[in-house]
Amino acid sequence: MIQAIITAGIIGACLGSFLNVAAHRSIQGRSWYGRERSACESCGHVLGALELIPILSWLIQRGKCRHCGAKISVRYIVVEILCAVLAMTIVYRWGLTWAALIAGIGTCGLVLNSLTDFESGDVFDAFAIAPGIVCLILRLAGGLWAFADGLAGAFAGWGIFAVIIFLSRGGMGWGDAVFMAGIGAVMGLKFTLFAFYAGIMTGGFWVILMMVIGHLHWGRGEAVPLVPFLSIGCFITMIYGPEIFAYLSRRMLSPEIFSLSWPFLATN
Ligand SMILES: [Zn+2]
Known part of the structure; x- marks a missing residue:
């Protein structure tokens, strides 16, 4: 398990x-697949293998380009650290199961859309729809009801x-709707x-906190990206969903409503 x-x-x-580059290049309208090599944004120095190791390269170079010294x-x-922690959390919680695979693919979508929404306020339909379609197909492994449940979630x-x-x-864009689908x-x-x-509550709490410390102001129409907060709600649900639903079914009258659906079944 530890391995x-x-x-x-x-x-x-x-x-x-990879997702970081994909999000950043998409906003700039550049392609993130194919031949374009990663390069320093200041001097254009093409990064070698040793400069592309996640987390470690940045630490060893102390956040600077080895060639020109520009800040990275x-x-x-x-x-990179966030995604490492998210992946470890998924496998710690779900082991090597369908739930882990589907949560992992979903989380790639959460990270991509959060990054683009955070950087530019854009949500790219493809980044939202692709993980959805892949997981809809994977849901067939759990039977037709699991597939139908995915469709119901999308709608x-x-x-x-x-x-x-x-x-x-x-007052709100369709990007959020496509993301949630x-x-x-x-x-x-x-x-x-x-x-x-959970996402709306997290976002609301954040907005209130930002107003209290004076970073946001009422009535000025300052845009707050919603997708990162929805993503937090989604990730928490994919990890703790069974525990949350078990708790709710103890508190509420109708336990069936809170019974679990494939692939998020385990309560261990
Ligand atoms: Zn450079």
Whole structure:
């Protein structure tokens, strides 16, 4: 088990490095697949193998380009460490199961969309829809009901935002709706509904905190990216969903509502 968790950490750090570049280049309208090599943004020095090791390269070079000495954004190491921790958390919680695989693919989508929303306010439809479609197909391994649950999650995630957009007359973008549809297909109906609730609560708490310390001001129309908060809600649900639902079913009258759906079944 410990080997699996360490391996997950290494894969997570590498994926984080890749997702970071994919998000950043997409915003700039550059392609992130194909031949374009990673290079220093200041001097154009093409990075060698030793400069591409996640986390370690940044630490060894102390956040500077080896060639020209320009600063390399702290964002690189932060995202790489974050993704290592997320991957280790998934494998620690779910072991090597369908739930871990599906949560892992979903989390790649969460990280990508959070990065683009955070950097530029854009949500790329493809980054939301691709993990959703992949996980919908994987859901067939759990049977037709598991597949249908994914579809229901997608429609619910999209529907919530469609209603909000309708009621607020365009006060919110369709990017959030597409994002929630994609991750809804990954998580299924119940997890999607709870994740939305958890994400909105986290975002609301953050906004209030920022107003209290004076970083945000009421009525100035300052945009707060929503996807990172929804992502926090989604990740917490994919990890602690069974415990949360077990708790809710003890507190509420109808335990069936909180029973679990494939692949997030284990309560260990
Ligand atoms: Zn350089």
